């Protein structure tokens with residue numbers, strides 16, 4: 061295990077490319093100082109280590125099978141089915157965690173490579189891969205900002221997570237440029253973002269505003285998009301950037317890729333306090349998925365979904 065090997069490269073150009081990658085990775089350790097509003101402790105310094113630390117503690121490997129994340133997963137899979145080329149196309153799932161989407165795609169006959177920043181999640185994916193009937197082609201630690209992959213090697217890139225942990229626009233542009241670089245002409249990028257009002261609505265549904273620190277955090281999200289959880293509250297996520305929908309569209313367009321569509325993933329069902337009960341009922345579940353699909357391309361309702369999925373073509 062360890063860092064993913066260079067994928068799709070001839071041996072001849074390897075040393076130069078590895079050097080270039082090392083140079084780019086050296087930027088990863090850069091820390092970032094942010095100012096928090098009055099009432100919060102600050103300034104604080106955050107870095108990739110904050111995000112890594114969160115995934116050491118939080119059971120991300122189970123997230124997509126609980127609560128509203130089940131709707132996120134169902135809708136993400138539906139959109140991947142709609143826009144991805146057929147197997148055996150080559151897919152990179154960067155920020156793929158323990159492999160929820162990667163193994164689903166490998167089971168369909170895709171050549172799937174998984175990379176993630178988190179050592180713990182990569183270890184889980186590696187263990188699962190040893191027992192998999194349709195194993196992944198590679199699993200390793202890797203950073204969306206510097207992909208160890210040859211230009212134009214891939215048919216599909218999944219970027220379902222890294223963009224919202226990259227808090228500076230330059231870093232997100234770097235990750236999008238890397239995705240564009242490794243895609244073949246006509247290849248497809250699926251890129252997810254978090255929306256600006258996700259904490260605000262989550263706080264309402266789960267009655268979190270009785271804690272004033274939650275209100276302060278949600279206000280900061282709305283005002284700046286910069287989400288921080290300095291107290292490491294287990295339900296309040298970690299360092300992230302939360303996009304306004306129009307801003308996300310602009311960042312995708314700036315990558316030079318053709319934006320095929322921007323889709324709201326969950327739709328208004330995330331606001332239902334009895335979500336779990338309804339999800340357990342097949343008729344209600346279909347209704348929630350159907351409503352999300354009906355409004356998926358309506359810009360006026362994009363901010364209701366905690367996640368947007370951008371689909372882009374190289």
Ligand SMILES: C[S@@+](CC[C@H](N)C(=O)[O-])C[C@H]1O[C@@H](n2cnc3c(N)ncnc32)[C@H](O)[C@@H]1O
Nearest residue numbers: 155156157176177178202203204220221222225
């Ligand atoms: C919210 S999880 C999403 C996991 C999975 N893709 C999904 O959609 O359920 C975000 C993932 O992105 C990873 N990540 C964050 N920043 C990253 C980066 N710069 N490069 C690669 N992975 C990153 C995290 O370690 C984590 O596994």
